[in-house]
Every structure is written in C-alpha cells, then in structure tokens.
Amino acid sequence: MKFFIDTANLDQIKEAQALGVLDGVTTNPSLMAKEGITGKDNILKHYVHICNIVEGDVSAEVVATDLEGMIREGEELADLHEQIVVKIPMIKDGVKALKYFSDKGIRTNCTLVFSPGQALLAAKAGATYVSPFLGRLDDISTDGLNLISEIRLIYDNYDFETQILAASIRHTMHVIDCAKIGADVMTGPLSSIEGLLKHPLTDIGLAKFLEDYKKGNP
Ligand code: G3P
Numbered sequence: 001m002k003f004f005i006d007t008a009n010l011d012q013i014k015e016a017q018a019l020g021v022l023d024g025v026t027t028n029p030s031l032m033a034k035e036g037i038t039g040k041d042n043i044l045k046h047y048v049h050i051c052n053i054v055e056g057d058v059s060a061e062v063v064a065t066d067l068e069g070m071i072r073e074g075e076e077l078a079d080l081h082e083q084i085v086v087k088i089p090m091i092k093d094g095v096k097a098l099k100y101f102s103d104k105g106i107r108t109n110c111t112l113v114f115s116p117g118q119a120l121l122a123a124k125a126g127a128t129y130v131s132p133f134l135g136r137l138d139d140i141s142t143d144g145l146n147l148i149s150e151i152r153l154i155y156d157n158y159d160f161e162t163q164i165l166a167a168s169i170r171h172t173m174h175v176i177d178c179a180k181i182g183a184d185v186m187t188g189p190l191s192s193i194e195g196l197l198k199h200p201l202t203d204i205g206l207a208k209f210l211e212d213y214k215k216g217n218p
Pocket of ligand 1: 006026027028131133135136167168169187
C-alpha cells in the first residue's frame, strides 16, 4: 500500500518524507488556498517545491472544467516535473481528458469520485489513479469504505490497472480499513500516518525495558 500525504504544507510534507514511508503527495485547490498559495505562477512553483522534497508522485489539479482548458492546463502541469500526475475532476469533459492524457502517456488522477459507476468510467478512460472520497461520504451518513470495496471488486473482475487511491482519509482507522480492503494507495493528513505509530503498550513496554536496563547498568 502506498502512502500519500494530502496537503500542500511543505513542513508537513518534509516531516512525512523524513519518516521514510512516504510515496507521494496529493493536493487540490482548497489545500493550496489553505497554505496561502495563490496566483498561477506561485502555484506552479509550489508544485515544483513539493516535487523536490518527495521522490514519488505529486498530484496537481486542473481548474478548467472544459476539455480544451483541462488539456492545456494538464499539459502545462505535466511539463513542470516528471513526478507530476494531472488531477482531473469526474465530469463529462474530465472523462474525455482522462482518455486524451492516457493516450499520450501522461499520468492522471481522477478526483471527486463518489460512486462505483464513476470509478468504472475513470478506469475505462485509462486513469492512472481513481480517488474515491471516503471521508466526505461518511460525512453524509453514507458508507465510504463500502465504496472502496465495490471499486476493488469491479477493478479485480476486469483486471483494470487503475490504482484505487483512497482519498479524504480522516484518521488511522480509515487507513487500516482501506489496507484490509486492498486500496492501492491512501492519501490523508500527517496525523493519519503518524497515528499508526501509537499504542500505549508500546510506551509502557519501552519505559519498563529502559527501567530494567538502568537497574542492571547503574
Ligand atoms: O484527497 C482528497 C481530499 O483532499 C479531500 O479531503 O478531508 O477535504 O474531504 P477532505
């Protein structure tokens, strides 16, 4: 399972990278705005900064919603750095753009996916990654994890190569449940990765080991 961090915050990306388990980064216009990164030039520069911190894939989202615009922006993003994956929304022109980029060998991440049918379309169009937003489904009392299971079943039925990127992960149990289901990738905040570390018995056990060591080695 690949671990992506879902942020545009450089400090958090560096911290996750330093842990040694980071495989990539996902961003979106909201995450960029949260960091105060505005204006096309600054946004493009920020993507390059992120690519220089991590070794893996960095999803960069188009903001156009028409085919021509998405193609223009996506090609510009892909030219920025070899690690860039073009993030395309699940809309009609988005499906066409996924197919266009797939035919050109440009990697894509189909975002804002909330149903198995949308995920099937993304795979048919040749998306590299599909991003079902499980946290946002949970937010409206719908079982987000069930969507991940349904997509896994459909993709396995037909050996689709599109990777399931479980997105809108909110906490460690989402990560663990997605790993059980077989999501290829999860993207979440730093807390969802670092939270996996925590267990009180680890802390109690370590304190006891150190205490016993000190007794034998005063
Ligand atoms: O990767 C998608 C993600 O950015 C959405 O997460 O927490 O805003 O639902 P959230």
